[in-house]
Each structure stands twice: as C-alpha cells, then as structure tokens.
Amino acid sequence: xxxxxxxxxxxxxxxxxxxxxxxxxxxxxxxxxxxxxxxxxxxxxxxxxxxxxxxxxxxxxxxxxxxxxxxxxxxxxxxxxxxxxxxxxxxxxxxxxxxxxxxxxxxxxxxxxxxxxxxxxxxxxxxxxxxxxxxxxxxxxxxxxxxxxxxxxxxxxxxxxxxxxxxxxxxxxxxxxxxxxxxxxxxxxxxxxxxxxxxxxxxxxxxxxxxxxxxxxxxxxxxxxxxxxxxxxxxxxxxxxxxxxxxxxxxxxxxxxxxxxxxxxxxxxxxxxxxxxxxxxxxxxxxxxxxxxxxxxxxxxxxxxxxxxxxxxxxxxxxxxxxxxxxxxxxxxxxxxxxxxxxxxxxxxxxxxxxxxxxxxxxxxxxxxxxxxxxxxxxxxxxxxxxxxxxxxxxxxxxxxxxxxxxxxxxxxxxxxxxxxxxxxxxxxxxxxxxxxxxxxxxxxxxxxxxxxxxxxxxxxxxxxxxxxxxxxxxxxxxxxxxxxxxxxxxxxxxxxxxxxxxxxxxxxxxxxxxxxxxxxxxxxxxxxxxxxxxxxxxxxxxxxxxxxxxxxxxxxxxxxxxxxxxxxxxxxxxxxxxxxxxxxxxx
Numbered sequence: 001x002x003x004x005x006x007x008x009x010x011x012x013x014x015x016x017x018x019x020x021x022x023x024x025x026x027x028x029x030x031x032x033x034x035x036x037x038x039x040x041x042x043x044x045x046x047x048x049x050x051x052x053x054x055x056x057x058x059x060x061x062x063x064x065x066x067x068x069x070x071x072x073x074x075x076x077x078x079x080x081x082x083x084x085x086x087x088x089x090x091x092x093x094x095x096x097x098x099x100x101x102x103x104x105x106x107x108x109x110x111x112x113x114x115x116x117x118x119x120x121x122x123x124x125x126x127x128x129x130x131x132x133x134x135x136x137x138x139x140x141x142x143x144x145x146x147x148x149x150x151x152x153x154x155x156x157x158x159x160x161x162x163x164x165x166x167x168x169x170x171x172x173x174x175x176x177x178x179x180x181x182x183x184x185x186x187x188x189x190x191x192x193x194x195x196x197x198x199x200x201x202x203x204x205x206x207x208x209x210x211x212x213x214x215x216x217x218x219x220x221x222x223x224x225x226x227x228x229x230x231x232x233x234x235x236x237x238x239x240x241x242x243x244x245x246x247x248x249x250x251x252x253x254x255x256x257x258x259x260x261x262x263x264x265x266x267x268x269x270x271x272x273x274x275x276x277x278x279x280x281x282x283x284x285x286x287x288x289x290x291x292x293x294x295x296x297x298x299x300x301x302x303x304x305x306x307x308x309x310x311x312x313x314x315x316x317x318x319x320x321x322x323x324x325x326x327x328x329x330x331x332x333x334x335x336x337x338x339x340x341x342x343x344x345x346x347x348x349x350x351x352x353x354x355x356x357x358x359x360x361x362x363x364x365x366x367x368x369x370x371x372x373x374x375x376x377x378x379x380x381x382x383x384x385x386x387x388x389x390x391x392x393x394x395x396x397x398x399x400x401x402x403x404x405x406x407x408x409x410x411x412x413x414x415x416x417x418x419x420x421x422x423x424x425x426x427x428x429x430x431x432x433x434x435x436x437x438x439x440x441x442x443x444x445x446x447x448x449x450x451x452x453x454x455x456x457x458x459x460x461x462x463x464x465x466x467x468x469x470x471x472x473x474x475x476x477x478x479x480x481x482x483x484x485x486x487x488x489x490x491x492x493x494x495x496x497x498x499x500x501x502x503x504x505x506x507x508x509x510x511x512x513x514x515x516x517x518x519x520x521x522x523x524x525x526x527x528x529x530x531x532x533x534x535x536x537x538x539x540x541x542x543x544x545x546x547x548x549x550x551x552x553x554x555x556x557x558x559x560x561x562x563x564x565x566x567x568x569x570x571x572x573x574x575x576x577x578x579x580x581x582x583x584x585x586x587x588x
Contacts, residue, residue, distance in 0.1 A: 017170040018193040020093040023235055024165060027055030030211070035234065036241050037263075038083050042218075042248030042255035049083050057087040059164040060155040061127075062094030068125065068148055071096045071166055074176065076118065076126035076147065078102055078136060081221045081245055086231055088127045088152050093193075096166030097125070098173035100188065101222035104132055111136075116186045117178050118147075121410065127152055170194035176410050177224050177334045179463070188410035189334045198403040199228060199337035200236035202374040206342040207267050207297045207328070211238035216265035218249035218256050218274075228338040229269050229299070239267075253277045254286040257317075261290045267328075269299035271461035272306050275313040276496075282316075293321030301330035301342075304449045305368040307351055308495035324349070331370040331447055335419065335434055337404045341379070341447045343371040352448055354395065369446035377402035380424065380433065381442055384453060387425045395441045395450055399424075399433040406434075455563055457490040459499055459540050464488075466563060469534060473501060476533035480526050482506050487553055487566040491543075498543035501530065502566055505578050507550045523547055523578070552576040 016022045026035070031052030038047045049057075065075070075097045079085040085101075092099040100121050105111045114136065126147045128136065133149050174196050176188040209215065215234060219226030221243075234241035242263045249256050257278060260268050275298075300309070314324040325347040332339045351366030352358060373379055377400060381390045384397040399422055408416030422433040439451045457464040469488035474481050485504035490497050509521050527545045535541050552575050554565035569575045 017197070018093060018168060019174065019196055019232060019235055020090065020165045020168075022197075023051070023055055023058065023090055023093075026051040026235065026238060030238070031055075033211075034240055036083060036086055036231075036243065038081075039242070039244040039248075039255075039259065040082070042244045042252060043258065047083055049086070054087060054090060055164075057155070058090035058094050061088060061091035061152060062165065064150065064155040065091060065095040065097065065125070066166075068150065070125045070148075070150075073124040074098050074100055074121060074173075076100045076102060076121065076123040076128075077222070078104060078114075078126055078128035078132055079152070080104060080132075081226070081243060084152050085221050089227075089231065090235075091127075091152075091155075093174060094165040096168045096172075098176055098190075100176045100178070101227060102178065103220065103222050105135070113186075117188070120186045121176060121178075121188060123147055125150060129153075168193070170197070171407075173407070175227070177227070179334050187412060187415065190407040190410050191334075191337050192407055195337045195404055195406055196228065196232055197236070198375060199339055200233055202377070202404065203229065203233050203339045204237040206330075206339070206371075206374055207299075209233065209237035209239045209267065213237065213239035213267070214242060214263050214265045215239050215267045216242040216259050216263055217268050217270070218244045218246050218259075219269065220246045224334045224338050225269055225301075225332075249274070250277075254282040257282065257290050257292065257320075258286070260295050261292060261320075264294045266294060267297035267299065268295065269301070272300060272309045272496075273460040275300065275309050279312045279316045287317065287320050290317070290320040292317055292326075293323070295322060296326050297328045298322075298326045299328040299330055299342075301328075301332050301339075301370065304451070305329040305370065306495055307366055307368055310349060310368070329368045329370045331398075331438075331440075331449060333436055333438070335406050335436065336377075336400050336402075337406060339374075339404070340377060340400060341371045341373050343369075350444075350446060352443055354450060367440075367448040367450055369443075369448055371447065372445050373400075373402070373447075375402070375404075377404060379442065379447060381440065382422075382424065382433075382435075384435070387423065389424060389426065390441075393441055393443050395439055397453055398436045398438045398440050398447070398449075400436060401431050401433045457488060457497075457499060459490070459497055462540065464499070464538055464540060469499070469501070469538060469540075472533055472537045473503060473530050476529055477503075477526055480505055480509070480521065482550055484561065485548075485550075485553065487561050487563050489563060489567045489570065491567065491571065493543065499534075499540055500570060501534070501542045501545045502548055502553060502570065502575065503530065503545065504548045504550050504552055509578070510550060546570070546575065547578040549576040549578050 032050055034048050035051045035054055036049045075092045077088055077099050079088060089099050100123055102114055102117055105114050126149050130151055170193045173190050174193045175191045177191055178186055178188045217230045221227055221231060230241055242259055244259055310327055330342040350369035353366055380399040381396040382399045383390055390396040408420050420434050422435040437453045440447055440449045455466050466488040470486040473486045482504040487502040489500040491500050530545055531542055554562045
C-alpha cells in the first residue's frame with residue numbers, strides 16, 4: 001500500500017517529523033474534510049471537526065499557551081473524551097510542549113490516583129474546564145509546586161500572529177503516558193514525536209488505513225489505545241475517526257456496534273471484556289439492525305487475547321455480517337508507544353498450547369497468536385535471569401528493540417535503566433532492548449502471550465496494582481486481618497481473569513479455645529466487608545476471598561509476601577485455610 005502521508009507531502013518537501021507538522025499539512029490539503037466525529041450520547045448528537053478546524057483551534061490555543069510561557073513545558077490534559085481534548089492535544093504540540101493525558105476521577109475516593117500523578121509529573125501547566133479544575137485543584141500538589149491552569153475556551157476568537165507551530169526536535173517528548181494511577185509508584189512513559197510517527201506508520205501498515213478509511217471506538221482518550229490507536233492514528237493516516245464516551249459504551253454496549261455499523265468503520269479496538277459484554281448484553285432486536293460486514297480489523301490487544309472471547313463473539317454476531325477473519329489479535333504496551341505485533345494478510349486464528357503445539361479450534365483453550373512485528377521492530381524471547389535468547393516455542397520474557405520503544409520513564413532514571421536498557425548476553429551490549437515483563441513464545445514467526453512477570457492485575461480491561469488492593473483490604477478489617485497479611489492475585493477461571501484475595505487472620509483467633517469454634521469472628525461478615533471495600537475503592541469485585549491461618553502465606557527473606565508462591569499454593573489447594581471460602585460471580 002502507499003504510505004499514508006504520500007498524498008499530502010509534495011515530492012520536493014521534507015517528510016514531517018512531528019504530528020503537529022502532519023496536522024498542518026492535512027489542513028493545507030484537505031481543510032474541509034471531516035477529521036473527527038464525536039457522538040456525545042453514543043448514538044446521536046454528532047459533533048464533527050474538519051482538518052481545517054482542528055488546525056485553527058489548535059493554533060489559537062497554542063498561541064494562548066505560548067503567551068503564558070508553556071513552550072517546552074509539560075502540560076496536564078485534564079479533559080474528558082471529546083473534540084476539546086483532541087484540539088488541546090494538538091495545541092500542546094503546536095506550542096512545542098509535552099502533553100500528559102490524565103483520567104478525571106469519578107469519585108472523591110479515587111482522587112489519590114490523580115494526586116499521585118500530579119505530584120510525580122510536576123507539570124507546569126494544566127488544561128481543564130473550570131468545573132474540573134474546582135474538583136481537582138486544592139492549591140499546590142503537596143510539594144509546594146503549583147500549576148498554571150488554562151481553560152481551553154480562553155482561545156476562542158483569538159487573533160493569530162507569528163508562527164503557528166513551534167519547530168521542535170523529533171526526539172522531544174510528545175506525551176508522557178502514565179500507565180497507572182497507583183499510589184505506590186506512578187510511572188510516566190516518555191513518548192517522543194519520532195516514537196509516535198514510527199508506531200503510527202506500523203498501525204497504518206498493519207491495518208491498511210488511508211484517507212478513505214473510517215476508524216471508530218469508545219476507548220478513553222487518556223489511555224494509550226484510545227490516544228495512539230484512534231486519535232493519533234487518524235491524524236497520521238488521514239482516516240476519519242468516530243468516537244463516543246466510554247461511559248456510554250459501558251451502559252449500552254450495543255451503541256459501539258451500532259456506531260461501527262452506521263459509519264462503516266473498518267477498524268475498532270477493544271479489550272476482551274468489551275467483546276464479552278456485547279455477547280452478554282446485545283439483544284436480538286439490536287442485532288437485527290447491525291451490519292458488521294465492513295469491520296475488517298476487530299483489534300484486541302490490551303491484555304492476553306482469550307480464545308473463548310473470540311469464539312463467543314464470532315458465534316453471536318455471525319448473522320450480523322461479522323467474519324471470524326476480521327479478528328485482529330495483537331500485542332502492545334505503552335513502553336513501546338502502543339503497537340508491537342499484529343497479524344498479516346492471513347487472518348486465520350492460530351492457537352497453541354503452552355508447549356507450542358497446535359490447539360484445535362473450538363476448545364476455548366490455547367494461546368492466541370498475536371502476529372509479527374512491523375517496521376523494523378525486533379522481538380526476542382529471553383531468559384530473564386541469564387539474559388540469553390531462547391529457541392522457538394520456549395517461554396521467556398518478551399524483549400523489544402526498535403524506533404517505537406519509548407525514551408524511558410519520566411523522572412525515574414533507575415527504573416528506566418532497568419526496563420529500557422536490557423542487553424542480550426550474546427550481543428556484546430548492542431542494541432539496547434525494552435524488557436516488557438510479559439511472558440510468551442514464538443512459533444512459526446508468531447508471538448504468543450502466556451502471562452506476566454509483572455504483578456499487574458488486569459480485570460475487565462482495567463489495571464489494578466496488588467499493593468493498592470491489599471492496603472484497602474487490610475485497612476477495612478484491621479481488627480481481624482494480620483498486618484501485611486494480604487495477597488491479591490489474578491487467576492484465570494472459566495476463560496476470564498478473576499481477582500482472588502488471600503488474607504491471614506490475626507493470631508488471637510487461633511487460640512486453643514477458639515479452634516473449630518471461632519467465637520467472636522463471623523467469617524462470612526468479614527468477607528462481605530472486604531468485598532464491599534474493594535468494590536467501593538477499586539470498582540472490581542473479588543471472585544473469591546480466602547481467610548487463612550497466620551503464617552500461611554510464603555514470605556521472602558525480607559518478610560515480604562511472595563505473590564507468585566501464594567498463587568501456586570492457591571492453585572494447588574495447599575493453603576492452610578481458616579474457615580470456608582466464599583465465591584461470588586463478577587459484578588454481582
């Protein structure tokens with residue numbers, strides 16, 4: 001296929017090196033062509049913006065940013081999904097600044113996540129509407145640092161003069177993508193303009209995007225898949241991009257499929273839980289109105305792709321024109337900008353067992369092949385201790401090298417070196433590799449994901465750090481749960497990731513007089529309170545809560561709980577339990 005930029009770059013002109021330059025050139029060549037459409041209620045109330053309008057609005061806000069001294073600075077984007085977010089993102093780049101997209105807290109109890117990011121990022125400026133600023137801003141961030149807050153409406157009607165965009169290096173930070181709002185250690189991935197252009201070219205090549213394409217989705221724009229995979233991909237490839245609010249999808253998942261059907265979208269990404277939610281919630285009446293025959297890239301790649309998810313969705317929507325070959329299993333992560341591997345022209349879904357053997361179709365089992373890398377990206381499966389490459393079909397840590405690998409973590413040189421500066425023993429120190437922390441193997445040129453070295457828990461497409469869940473549980477039952485006696489785990493049950501909570505009770509409940517009687521301890525009530533606390537603070541319901549005898553959890557020499565050992569003991573049913581366990585279906 002032709003390069004997506006071929007139609008807007010004259011033969012005697014240098015290729016653009018930033019997304020700001022791409023946006024300007026799109027506006028010059030296709031000013032009246034629709035760039036973005038936002039369905040405010042998920043179905044109607046469509047608000048659109050052309051490439052010319054995006055350029056003008058971004059330039060006006062960039063002028064206001066420059067007047068306030070924002071050029072070369074870091075700017076917090078505290079905006080909901082919508083056209084204003086997109087205008088503000090490009091305004092940061094027009095002003096020569098780095099954007100830090102963040103999620104606005106829905107509840108006061110989740111404010112600590114955003115507070116942690118603000119304190120860590122030390123952004124100089126923030127773009128937010130006044131009502132959001134009032135919810136977020138309580139003075140400085142606790143470190144004495146204060147941001148300058150700018151309402152995006154300040155630039156309306158601005159008279160522009162001088163240069164419209166700042167000339168900056170491709171190696172300059174474009175976004176700082178926070179991979180979590182964890183109170184423990186928020187990490188901001190520094191993604192450069194060069195990273196974005198390279199990764200966008202990979203996505204466009206893999207998906208076949210061009211100016212005639214329409215892409216669509218509901219993913220939040222502060223998240224890398226929504227930001228890079230939808231908003232930035234549209235600007236790079238020239239595709240029309242149709243968006244809807246994430247909360248509308250969660251309430252009415254059929255609106256996502258109706259959007260794909262109505263706008264003839266060829267590509268739309270989502271994690272496993274979104275496809276499962278559609279199977280469970282979309283009625284036959286809604287299906288009768290759907291035409292999914294034009295959806296040729298049903299991307300799924302924010303977590304290990306589930307065979308059961310693909311089987312159920314394909315069967316449920318076959319009569320709507322959906323083809324099984326439209327599934328686009330892929331692999332990516334923020335540290336590699338977004339996209340790493342995807343399928344080629346052959347879309348046959350390949351399943352393999354952990355030992356690399358072919359798994360039969362229809363088994364609801366086996367690991368799904370996530371394709372191969374594009375555009376100069378290299379993969380290696382590595383023994384994480386020996387730093388030596390492993391042969392095909394051997395499980396090891398996934399290492400990546402290439403132009404899409406980010407510059408590191410913001411303000412965290414030690415972790416950056418450990419993550420982004422891996423060296424293979426046989427390569428004599430060159431090149432540097434990104435150590436993903438994910439486990440997988442390669443067979444017949446395809447990457448298969450098997451698990452994680454990292455202990456991040458992903459439930460229904462949302463990230464949860466074990467320490468956050470454990471702290472909540474311990475605080476909720478201080479009189480019952482032993483100090484530092486909780487382990488939060490992710491276990492696959494019935495084809496889905498489930499949250500398992502293991503908690504040691506205090507030793508006083510094990511006195512001889514109480515063995516077999518547990519007077520004074522209502523175990524079921526403890527489990528109910530723990531479940532309520534986790535659900536309230538983290539919006540996830542534990543699948544199982546197991547109360548344990550004191551000392552039942554394995555610990556390291558420094559006294560920390562070994563979650564890997566706890567997971568193995570749970571699966572092997574060798575934990576010394578206190579009372580009976582309690583099961584509950586997710587979301588009930």
